[in-house]
Amino acid sequence: MTATTTTGLSVGIKQRLIQQALERRRSEAGDTAGGATLEQAQQAALKVPEAFYRFDQHPGYQQLRVIQQSAARLGLANPFFRMHEGTAGAETCIGSREYVNFASYNYLGYSGHPMVAEAAKAAIDRYGTSVSASRPVSGDRPLHRELERELASLYEVDDAVVFVSGHATNVTTIGYLFGPRDLVLHDELIHNSVLQGIQLSGARRLSFAHNDWQALDRILGEQRQHFERVLVVVEGIYSMDGDYPDLPRFVELKHKHKTFLMVDEAHSLGVMGATGKGIREHFGLAGDDVDIWMGTLSKTLASCGGYIAGNTALVEHLKFLAPGFLYSVGMPPSVTAAALAALQCLAHDRERVQAVQARGELFLRLAKEAGLDTATSTGLAVIPVITGSSFKAGRLSSALFDRGINAQPILYPAVPEHAARLRFFVSCEHTEAQITRTVAIVAEEMARIG
Ligand code: PMP
16 A cells, blocks of 8 residues: 555655755755755745546546536536447447437448458458557568558559658658748647647747638738748548538649648548548648648558658658657558558548538538528538537437437537538448438427527
8 A cells, every 4th residue: 555644645655746846946046055954945836726636626637527417416417438349331239229320430331341441451460460660660561662662653642651650741741840940830720739749849820810811811911030940731521511622722822931841631531622632632732732641541442551642752751750650660551551451442432432422411401491590511421510608518429319310419629519410421431311301300300499
């Protein structure tokens, strides 16, 4: 058992606090040789508020508890961390009951696809379950290079590099490439991983109104000359709203103001463009119109991880110097093989791409006809239904769940309170009947909630 003091602190913790207080006092007094007596330091340590050394008093945890308690008071079941008992596709099994599922990014149904599953299993048999160190150290497997080559060829650029997490891809790429003399400009709805990367980089951060390239042009006109490198970051399809930027305008601005342009294709790969090659195909752009093509392997590609595709200087550079690649384990063989197999399926699966686009359009059209507020969604796989309050979003999600439909609420602070919503991810495997029934139930339950 750990020894405790009369204040309930373990002796070890107390000694560390005393030591920290002593050091703080010394540095405040500019005194490295020691100026405070041990007794003074002990007194100072005992005055440290509990909130500074207890996680249950952390502001984030306290906020979470308030949300959980008010949800419990209102009788709302927790919609998060639901336990799925099999592959979550257009349908899923939760607690032995079948649901129509709109809460996964399995847009083209490749998670659970026999070819993808077989490729992952074969990779384990051949290469084991881990590459056991970072790739510079433990070396590549042919699967890594094959996946990177296929990604580069999809974008018609020199090369690509894959990372073990999509989120970490943005954090480490932006965090490494940019610094305090630089500016990063991003759409106001950009994903958290981009914001984290900017914070890590120390670059100045400015946002522009959603999809407003004219606002971006104005900001660049005023700000460009004050910085060395400038990066503009947008998404292919916005994950909360299901709309997309007028990318050719952003390409023009990149040339006009001499900036870098980065596009996060997490949700657009497999969903946009006639053959699912993403926003580049949709607009008929060249690979080098964008400097940094970023995407995730966790959505259409039914795996886990992220990628950066671009010119040789960018990719080689990241492979040798981006901390999230250099100091992190290489992608496991099974995970790499699954993404590669999904990418190879995508190359021949026009029907799935057409189906996800058609089902999304159907959902959007029916929702609009039913008078639901779908904000700016274009019907490309991501369709929000705005409820106007977190409470209503929670109620609606729970009512749908009772009727066999799994759709997640997005609550404040993930979005502003008035923009709280349910978010539907449509897959090529949803049937027209499932979509028609779902929209009818959503409209009915929304009317009931009021
Ligand atoms: N970018 C965007 C736009 C995302 O929506 C997400 C997560 N959904 C990520 C990056 C992070 O990807 P991952 O979940 O694969 O880490």
